[in-house]
Amino acid sequence: MKTPWSIYTPDGMTDDLPGSCYAARVLEDKLRQLFQTHAFREIASPGLEFADVYSCGDFARPESLFKLTDAQGRLLALRYDGTIPAARMAATVLRDQPLPLRLFYIEPMYRFGDQGGGRPQAFTQAGVELLGLRSPWLDAEAIMLALEACQTLGLSQLQISIGQVDFFRGLTADWPLDQEMRRKLPQYIDQKNDMAVAALLKDLQLKPDERRIIDHLLNGSGEWSLLEELADLTSQPIALAAIEDLKKIRSCLAKWQLLDFCSLDLSLLQDLDYYTGIVYKGFTYGVGTPVLSGGRYDQVVSAFGVDRPATGFSLGMEMLMQALQRQSLPWPQLPVPAVLVVPYEQLALVPDFYQAQRSDAGEPLSFACCFLSEGEQPDAGRLEQLAQSYPGQDLYLLTSEGQARFCRPGQQLPAGLTRVSTSKEADTHA
Amino acid sequence: MHDQALTVALPKGRLGDQVLQLLNAAGMDCDFAAEKSRKLILANEENSLRFFLAKPSDVPTYVEYGAADLGFVGKDTLLEDNRSLYEVADLGIGRCRMCVCGPGSLQGHLDELRNKRVATKYPHIARQYFETVKRESVEIIKLNGSVELAPLVGLADVIVDIVESGRTLRENNLEVLETVADISARMVVNRVSMRMKAAAIRPLIDQVRQVINQRETETKA
Numbered sequence: 001m002k003t004p005w006s007i008y009t010p011d012g013m014t015d016d017l018p019g020s021c022y023a024a025r026v027l028e029d030k031l032r033q034l035f036q037t038h039a040f041r042e043i044a045s046p047g048l049e050f051a052d053v054y055s056c057g058d059f060a061r062p063e064s065l066f067k068l069t070d071a072q073g074r075l076l077a078l079r080y081d082g083t084i085p086a087a088r089m090a091a092t093v094l095r096d097q098p099l100p101l102r103l104f105y106i107e108p109m110y111r112f113g114d115q116g117g118g119r120p121q122a123f124t125q126a127g128v129e130l131l132g133l134r135s136p137w138l139d140a141e142a143i144m145l146a147l148e149a150c151q152t153l154g155l156s157q158l159q160i161s162i163g164q165v166d167f168f169r170g171l172t173a174d175w176p177l178d179q180e181m182r183r184k185l186p187q188y189i190d191q192k193n194d195m196a197v198a199a200l201l202k203d204l205q206l207k208p209d210e211r212r213i214i215d216h217l218l219n220g221s222g223e224w225s226l227l228e229e230l231a232d233l234t235s236q237p238i239a240l241a242a243i244e245d246l247k248k249i250r251s252c253l254a255k256w257q258l259l260d261f262c263s264l265d266l267s268l269l270q271d272l273d274y275y276t277g278i279v280y281k282g283f284t285y286g287v288g289t290p291v292l293s294g295g296r297y298d299q300v301v302s303a304f305g306v307d308r309p310a311t312g313f314s315l316g317m318e319m320l321m322q323a324l325q326r327q328s329l330p331w332p333q334l335p336v337p338a339v340l341v342v343p344y345e346q347l348a349l350v351p352d353f354y355q356a357q358r359s360d361a362g363e364p365l366s367f368a369c370c371f372l373s374e375g376e377q378p379d380a381g382r383l384e385q386l387a388q389s390y391p392g393q394d395l396y397l398l399t400s401e402g403q404a405r406f407c408r409p410g411q412q413l414p415a416g417l418t419r420v421s422t423s424k425e426a427d428t429h430a
Numbered sequence: 431m432h433d434q435a436l437t438v439a440l441p442k443g444r445l446g447d448q449v450l451q452l453l454n455a456a457g458m459d460c461d462f463a464a465e466k467s468r469k470l471i472l473a474n475e476e477n478s479l480r481f482f483l484a485k486p487s488d489v490p491t492y493v494e495y496g497a498a499d500l501g502f503v504g505k506d507t508l509l510e511d512n513r514s515l516y517e518v519a520d521l522g523i524g525r526c527r528m529c530v531c532g533p534g535s536l537q538g539h540l541d542e543l544r545n546k547r548v549a550t551k552y553p554h555i556a557r558q559y560f561e562t563v564k565r566e567s568v569e570i571i572k573l574n575g576s577v578e579l580a581p582l583v584g585l586a587d588v589i590v591d592i593v594e595s596g597r598t599l600r601e602n603n604l605e606v607l608e609t610v611a612d613i614s615a616r617m618v619v620n621r622v623s624m625r626m627k628a629a630a631i632r633p634l635i636d637q638v639r640q641v642i643n644q645r646e647t648e649t650k651a
Binding site: 157159161191192193194195196221222263270283284285287288289290 | 494495496497514515516517518519520619620621622624625626628632
């Protein structure tokens with residue numbers, strides 16, 4: 001019996017059809033190769049996790065998880081991100097490996113969307129994790145690799161905004177803020193909502209320098225020289241350490257001549273519960289949301305019982321592909337196979353033909369067979385029809401000798417095989 | 431696409447006109463957008479600036495998805511939609527309040543009423559207010575207009591709605607019971623545009639803020 005939803009895909013989920021699926025695989029392979037070149041090793045998590053994996057550290061809003069139960073009634077969740085399963089592995093099955101662990105994944109993620117529709121609820125992320133060491137050099141390496149990954153895909157117009165959440169944490173550590181204000185202040189700063197920030201801090205006894213810092217956070221232009229200015233405005237040790245951290249990142253990026261792609265943004269406080277140091281987001285034309293995001297997350301692995309300071313990033317593959325298209329950049333084109341038209345009488349010759357193809361020296365042509373039915377003649381009209389059904393594909397006809405003969409579509413072909421030649425080249429030269 | 435051309439989402443109606451005035455005052459030549467026509471998108475000659483008029487509640491959506499680089503919209507819509515945007519300026523126009531309103535008999539007794547039924551055009555704001563701020567469960571009834579009617583005919587106990595002058599409330603024997611939030615028009619910017627088109631957007635934000643400050647000083651003086 002026909003069920004009402006049998007012909008649809010769920011909200012936010014789409015089929016990947018030949019063209020886009022091919023492009024996605026090609027681009028993924030490029031990244032796979034790049035990550036491997038940089039000595040990262042691929043992992044794949046099972047796709048289904050115990051929901052506890054995500055709830056043990058409040059890593060995902062429970063509403064955002066696709067949930068189901070196993071046979072014992074335990075709650076399972078579809079893979080929501082790549083980092084948390086990697087962290088689980090780092091704390092368990094990969095616990096005894098030499099550190100830092102250098103892992104990467106390219107996998108589909110599943111998230112219940114918030115609202116509005118139009119947002120994919122299943123999407124592919126490619127991500128890199130460096131686990132087991134706290135060092136700004138590793139953060140810098142990750143940022144470099146993120147940039148290189150985008151460039152490998154063909155994107156050159158890229159901006160990465162880099163921040164450090166400890167700066168805000170240190171700065172406000174001693175401020176007399178209640179819980180509600182502690183929750184809201186970083187949100188407002190992250191939204192660059194200076195009215196709301198001003199209103200929230202109105203009654204606070206802040207030093208003029210502290211107010212100037214807040215103004216810099218909200219309205220900084222992205223210039224790295226702000227670091228020196230901020231260092232003069234605060235003596236809070238955690239905030240100063242964050243600035244030192246950023247200076248090291250800056251010097252690395254300068255050495256690698258990547259500073260043009262990177263700007264400073266200390267208002268990046270969106271995931272304050274998750275990140276513990278450097279944070280960054282990457283932007284490009286043609287996509288309304290960041291195409292990459294990453295940072296340092298030293299507490300995440302601890303939720304699984306082993307301490308592993310860590311840093312990493314993930315790329316949104318669909319968004320990057322959208323950017324390639326919107327910026328009219330080269331796009332991996334699906335190779336079109338030639339079509340082998342098989343008249344009904346020649347059907348029995350197909351296995352021999354395949355065998356001959358395979359044993360032929362050199363690159364065998366890839367053929368998609370099109371079988372004519374009984375009584376159907378491969379005459380000019382029929383071939384013309386076929387040429388239209390397979391636009392842009394070369395047409396070959398299987399002869400009674402078991403040979404593939406190139407037919408030039410669009411040309412008047414007398415009945416039979418008169419206007420075919422033994423090879424495409426010969427025909428062109430003729 | 432790679433240049434600094436800006437697309438602006440304007441709310442249809444009076445607010446949109448006021449915003450255009452403000453942008454003109456901020457030194458942005460947008461006379462071309464004021465002409466009355468049926469065109470959905472209006473661009474200046476150099477094509478460096480494009481405006482489109484959208485239903486106010488859709489403006490945050492256009493901006494969040496990057497279909498518009500920036501937009502202007504009431505804080506009520508922003509609160510209801512809760513989208514990931516930069517909220518860079520309070521225009522100080524379209525001022526009003528989001529309130530819990532109900533019959534006078536509930537004045538000072540709202541908390542005594544258990545299992546409230548709340549009618550509103552803003553289900554998210556209402557739920558957020560009762561659940562997060564007041565920490566109680568409520569039953570939200572979504573309406574699309576004339577919300578004041580709901581408590582009069584017994585559909586709901588109270589409403590959550592915009593209050594400007596309070597006249598509609600008074601004429602229907604309803605009162606403001608609690609204020610949820612102060613509302614005014616805001617300028618919002620897409621998170622990517624803020625980076626990729628900083629050269630065009632940042633000066634614009636500064637100019638808009640200047641005009642707003644100027645206006646505020648004038649009103650005070």
